[in-house]
Amino acid sequence: MKNRDWHKQLRDITHWLRKILTWSSFVVLFLVSGLFVYHVVDIKIMNNDKVNYKPEFALYSILTGSMEPNIRVDDVIFTRKINAPDELKVGDVITFVSENPHTKGAIITHRVESVNQTVDGYSYVTKGDANETKDNAPVSFEGIIGKVIFKIPKLGILRKIVSNKFGWLFLVLIPATFVILVDLIKASRAVKLNKTAETITKQKKTPDIRDVSELKQKLLEKRTKLSALDEMELPRLRN
Known part of the structure; x- marks a missing residue:
């Protein structure tokens, strides 16, 4: 009798575990799909107006290793819009539109090394964690897209898959x-x-x-x- 009860309990536990795994998979797939839809729309809007477009929240795939080992290639970062200059401090990681003549217009994610306040406003000296030197051009407050609040490791690999015409079908x-x-x-x-x-x-x-x-x-x-x-x-x- 005890053996029969034990088998019944095991079947019940297995049944509930399957249900939990099934619904968890649905939730994860739904969230990932939603994030990528938002990401694609966000990128298209930003490409049309990089200077003025500052979303409340945004996500970006990391393409280079300038922030390693803290942020690696193919990690996806989430940023939050900064409404006032005093919200940023030394050590924060920010995403901004580059004002460097060699990389002008590129979207870069680096760490704030120092904050400068002048008559013209605030500017920020940035540097990649893996780089030996600071960035050549300071970043103005107007050029900052947002502050990095968290990352998802290697989610950018999935973004690469769904970026081509067969990707959405695959998803x-x-x-x-x-x-x-x-x-x-x-x-x-x-x-x-x-x-x-x-x-x-x-x-x-x-x-x-x-x-x-x-x-x-x-x-x-x-x-x-x-x-x-x-x-x-x-x-x-x-x-």
């Missing part, structure tokens, strides 16, 4: 295939259970051959006894 096919497989497995198990139930029902309705033979034997024995009694009673009646 849709994975969850769709997963859903179909789960439904097929459930349907297959349901069919097997129904067949098993029908077989058990038929077996219960069909009498056992040995039981029938025993019943016939008992009836024959009773008939023989009755015949013997009749033969014993007949002489008495004649007398």
Whole structure:
């Protein structure tokens, strides 16, 4: 009895674990898909207006190793818009539009090394963690897109996959295939259970051959006894 209860508990635990894993996969895929849709729209808007476009939140893939080992190539960073210069301090990592003549207009993510305040406003000296020297041109407050608040390691690899024309199809096919497989497995198990139930029902309705033979034997024995009694009673009646 205890062994049977243990097996039942194990089946229940396995059932709930499968449910949790299934729904977790759906949630992760949904969130990742939503993030990439937002990322694609965000990049398209920014390409049209890099100077004035400053979203409240944004995400970017890291393309170079200038911030290693803290931020590596193919990591995805999330930034938050900075509304006032005093929100930034030395040591913060910021994403900005480069004002360096050699890389003008490029979107760069580096760490703030120093903050300078002049009559013209605030400017920030930046440097990549892996670079030996500071950036040549200071960053104006107007050129800052946002402050890095967290990162997701290697999520940029997935972004590369979905960036081509087959990528979105791939992103849709994975969850769709997963859903179909789960439904097929459930349907297959349901069919097997129904067949098993029908077989058990038929077996219960069909009498056992040995039981029938025993019943016939008992009836024959009773008939023989009755015949013997009749033969014993007949002489008495004649007398």
